[in-house]
Amino acid sequence: MSKKSRTKSSKTSSGSPTAKKKALKTRASIPAKPAKTPRTPASKSAVTLAKPGSHRAASKQLNSSKSVSPPAKAKSGLAEGQKAPSFRLPRDGGDVVTLADYAGQKLVLFFYPRADTPGCTREAIDFTRLAGAFAAAGTAVLGVSADPLKAQEKFRDKHKLGIPLISDETHQMLEAYGAWGEKSMYGKSFLGILRTTILVGADGKLARIWRNVRVDGHADEVLEAARSL
Template identity: 85%
Template sequence: MSKKSRKKSSKAPSGSPTAKKKPLKTRAATQTGSAKTRKGPARKSAGTVAKAGSHKAASKQLNSSKSASAPATAKSGLAEGHKAPAFRLPRDGGDVVTSADFADQKLVLFFYPRADPPGCTREAIDFPRLADAFAAAGTAVLGISADPLKAQEKFRDKHGLTVPLISDEQHKMLEAYGAWGEKSMYGKTFLGILRTTVLVGADGKVARIWRNVRVDGHADAVLEAARSL
């Protein structure tokens, strides 16, 4: 073989690397395409899971709010027209309050679940706000919960409350007035104080009972009822 022929034959393979690069690109493109194909369904399924998860969360919230608003029930048979049950209990400051202290006088008893939560605080502030109006209507006002005296006094001092706060830790007065009973919240049932207000007439009989009280505007409604007696 001549030198020229050897040179030509040695050049012939030089084109082969270029030819081999095309299949490499094709394989890379194929791999990229397959990767995209694999990622596509994954993203879609992730979105589907997210939507399903949010739907379940919304359902749980709806169920919780539904159970949280379940009505509370009291066992007491106290009704309007009944003789108001007698009581003798300690109040803030260490004194003792009895039903006999309010003989021949109208009396408002508002029972609140606990000292210092927002709803109880608004209610406890609203009644003192109308203290002069209640006095003009010949009506005394007492607040009652199961808190110990120290908690009642702290509550009084923090918010400058002027209404006497009674401590009924044994729940005797609460039960007698139907303010202690079964409550339901977030699917759990338990015994506790039911937000209740009782208006006792000067004759010592129950004139009005408000159960499952809504705080906003409640004190004003009780004042109007006291004025009408």
């Protein structure tokens, strides 16, 4: 066969309908390449949420919420109108003081956290300053804390206090009058004396109760309440 005949024969075979069908089948059997998935803004935002800084900020918020402590709470359910709980405790100078010693007269009991601390000192000085006015109103005044007698006497002498100071180291009286309970400082909870003042009427019943006392002007307020009984 001549060269021209072979060329003509190949062109004729490739252009036949049968050859075209075979070519289409071959192309269809080849799998197409998967298209690339474009990155969307949502994926970027997900990365942003996963940054370490955001987790640290969330932890700070949780910690700060946990550090918020509730107000100081007393264990006693003592309320105005109830009979004053009895007590018998030592006072500065070595004597013993009881509730019965003040039968038939009004009595102020102010409970303070610790002798010779700034707030307690101002409060004791204020009650000393008004001691004469309380006496004129037929009202005795006693200061109460858990300090030992030596600390109470040193406190009395240093600031020239003119009111008896009671030592309740066992906390029995403090608990009975609701002046002992849970406190908080710097995010930590502990048990201690809650600054409290009680006004006992001449009938031996609780006439007024002041909880979580603020020192400034407090003694004057108690005096007015005693005068009004």
